[in-house]
Amino acid sequence: MRITQNIIFDRLFNNINKNRSALAKLQDNAGTGLEVRKPSDGPARFASARQVTEVIERSEQYQLNVSAGLRDNRMAQNAVQNMTDQLIDFKRIAIQGATATLSENDRKALADEIAGIRENLVAEANTRSGNRHLFGGTNTSEPPFMIDDTATGGVADTSNTNPVGVRISDSVSVDISVTGTALRETPAGDLFERLLDVESALRNNEPLSVSAALDDIDVIIDHVTRQAAHVGNSINRMEFMYEKLEFNIISQSSEKSRLVDTDYMKTMSEVTKYQVAFEAALSVNGKLLQTSLLNYLRM
DSSP: OOOOHHHHHHHHHHHHHHHHHHHHHHHHHHHHSBSOOSGGGOHHHHHHHHHHHHHHHHHHHHHHHHHHHHHHHHHHHHHHHHHHHHHHHHHHHHHHHTOTTOOHHHHHHHHHHHHHHHHHHHHHHTOEETTEETTSTTOOSSOSEEEOTTSGGGEEEOOOSOOEEEEOSSSOEEEESOOHHHHHEETTEEHHHHHHHHHHHHHTTOHHHHHHTHHHHHHHHHHHHHHHHHHHHHHHHHHHHHHHHHHHHHHHHHHHHHHHBOOHHHHHHHHHHHHHHHHHHHHHHHHHHHHHHHHHHHO
């Protein structure tokens, strides 16, 4: 096939245009920081990056769940610890009230203190996080406990046995707090009923009845302490999962960067290569034009 002057120029200009297109794409990559922005830039890398992005977004959502769960559980832990302190104070009062040398008025004063402890326990058991009550089980919209002389132990209870959980991974859910039912139902009987029994014994000036209740008070304190340990265990699991999710997000973000981000060292090398090629093509084009003009003048 005869190679005419037009064919030579067409090929030259075609190569120059390809070179300019490649340079423009490299400039876009450098300007955006992304080498793969759409499927046509690299179908396999684009698809892999989408999958990695979904993993990152899911991990970030679980991390938000864990953060909210940690906040609620730490509030619950503080409340249960305060309840334990109140119960320890209750035992001190009971020991004092069992002393035979106390007067009837002294015991009535101690009974008033126990009534105050009961109110404090109710207040702690009604702890809220935002607009959610932490010890109501799934009944979070209203205070689970209320002073009511007609109820068991003088305290009405609308909580249930269904703990609220928070999803921290695709297959793991961790309880937030403990239920009010779990708090008050102790091996020694209803927590508030035992308080009321001791309070009534003090008001009736019955030190032997108060003394007989001391073992039950120890059981109650141990029970509430175990509930605090349960909350603490949930906190430990969430803290561990938060760190695990953080590592996963960092690792997956690095993988996504490897798939789609611009390699600036490579890009700069490519830019230099195409610039040299572009300048060489222009130089050749100039020489060809000069040759064609001389041939025309000689005709």
